[in-house]
Amino acid sequence: MTTSTTRLHLRTDSGQPLAFTPTRFIVGGYTGxxxxxxxxxxxxxxxxxxxxxxxxxxxxxxxxxxxxTEAAIEVDGASTSGEVEPVLLYAGHRYYLTVGSDHTxxxxxxxxxxxxxxxxPKPIASxxxxxxxxxxxxxxxxxxxxxxxxxxxxxxxxxxxxxPIGHLLTAWGRPAADTSELVLFGGxxxxxxxxxxxxxxxxxxxxxxxxxPIEFNYHVTxxxx
Numbered sequence: 001m002t003t004s005t006t007r008l009h010l011r012t013d014s015g016q017p018l019a020f021t022p023t024r025f026i027v028g029g030y031t032g033x034x035x036x037x038x039x040x041x042x043x044x045x046x047x048x049x050x051x052x053x054x055x056x057x058x059x060x061x062x063x064x065x066x067x068x069t070e071a072a073i074e075v076d077g078a079s080t081s082g083e084v085e086p087v088l089l090y091a092g093h094r095y096y097l098t099v100g101s102d103h104t105x106x107x108x109x110x111x112x113x114x115x116x117x118x119x120x121p122k123p124i125a126s127x128x129x130x131x132x133x134x135x136x137x138x139x140x141x142x143x144x145x146x147x148x149x150x151x152x153x154x155x156x157x158x159x160x161x162x163x164p165i166g167h168l169l170t171a172w173g174r175p176a177a178d179t180s181e182l183v184l185f186g187g188x189x190x191x192x193x194x195x196x197x198x199x200x201x202x203x204x205x206x207x208x209x210x211x212x213p214i215e216f217n218y219h220v221t222x223x224x225x
Contacts, residue, residue, distance in 0.1 A: 005021060005065075006021065006064045006067055007019060007020070008020045008022070008067065008069055008124075008126075009069070009126065010069070010089075010126050010127070010128050011126060011128065012096070012127070012128050012129065012130045013127055013128065013129055013130075013211055013212060013214070016130070018091060018128065020089065020091045020181065021181060022067060022089070022181045022182065022183045023064065023180045023181045023182070024061065024064070024180045024181070024182045025061065025062045025063065025064045025066065025182075025183045026061055026062075026182070026183070026184045026185070027059070027061075027062060027102055027117055027122070027184075027185040028057055028058070028059055028165075028168050028172070028184060028185055028186050028187045029053060029059070029060065029113070029187060030042065030053055030057050030058050030187070031057045031162045031163045031168060031186060031187025032161060032163070032187070033160070033161060033163055034161070035056075038056060041190075042056070049110035050109050050110055051110075051111075051112070051113065053113065057168060057171055057187070058113070059171075059172050060113065060114050060117050060118075062117060062118050062122070063118070064183070066118065067122050067124060067183060068123050068124070069123065069125070069126040070121075070123065070218070071216075071217060071219065072219045073120070073121040073123060073218055073219075073220055073221070074220075074222075075103070075119070075121075075220060075221070075222055075223065076105070076119065076223050077107055077108070077222065078222055079105065079106045079107040079196075079198055080103060080104065080105045080106065080119075080120055080198060080220065081103070081104065081106060081149070081196045081197055081198055082101035082102065082103045082104075082123075082147065082149070082202045082204070082218075083101060083102045083103075083104070083147065083155065084099060084100075084145045084146060084147035084155050084188060084189075084205070084206075085100050085101070085102050085145075085187060085188045086098075086099060086140075086143065086145065086159060086186040087099060087124050087183060087184070087185055088135055088166075088169075088182075088184045088186060089182065089184075090180070090181065090182040090184075091181050093133070093179065094130065094131070094133065095132065095133070095134070095135045096129060096130055096131060097128065097129045097131055097135070097138065097165075097206075097208065098124055098125045098126075098127060098128045098206070098214055099124070099125050099204050099205065099206035099214050099215075099216065100123060100124035100125065100185055100204070101122065101123050101124075101147070101202060101204050101218070102117065102122060102185055103120040103121060103123065103202075104116050104117055104119070104120055105119040106196050106198075122185070123202075123204075123216065123218045124183075125204070125214050125215070125216040127216075128214075129211050134166075135164075135165060135166040136164065138208055138210075140160075140166075141159060141160035142158060142159075142160075142209050143158060143159040143206060143207065143209070144156075144157070144158050144159075144205075144206070144207040145157060145158070145159065145188075145189065145204075145205065145206050145207075146204070146207075147202070147203065147204055148202070148203040149197045149199035149201070149203075150197075150199035150200060150201050152197075153192060154192060154197060155188065155189055155190075155191055156189075156192060157189040159186075161189050161190075162186065162188070162189065163186075163187065165184060165186035168184060168186055168187075169184065172184075200219060200220050200221075201217065201219055201220075202217065202218050202219075202220065203215065203216075203217045
């Protein structure tokens, strides 16, 4: 899905600039390693009206113009919330890692997961870690992700609870010869209190051993009707 051109101006944590024009954008969902826990989560969501995904893990392709590195986004409804996720980029035959927020409209989610994800911009940090030709070069289980909303810790955990993002490429079914400039959101951990929050100020952090933490903040404004 490439309905428009989006050019992102990024930089590696060693200071190298990267002007990136993605051609495909995929959001992974239900990516937990514990299949029983994933099924329980599916049942919990079904109880509040969220439809069961067609596959587990699930993959939602969105327009690349949903991606942004801006510090402010606008949404159409008051019931939207973010989630911290590792983000894998494939650009110029190299892989890069950063952190992003799968900001989603929770009211629309009860009708369509695909539309709920497409309804909101997807902020990502502008700093990347260069993984070279192999996304498994880092120890995924030791990566720590955190999310705060309006100053309160909302999510915290290491990525041992979710599938390594390189595995998601295989599960998605990406052809070996596919050289599309790709962005893949890798899924998230449970919310600390189990309840969605609809705040204004969001902060995301990804701590990868051997690298400085990647952090970014963004502000959410509800578009006036």
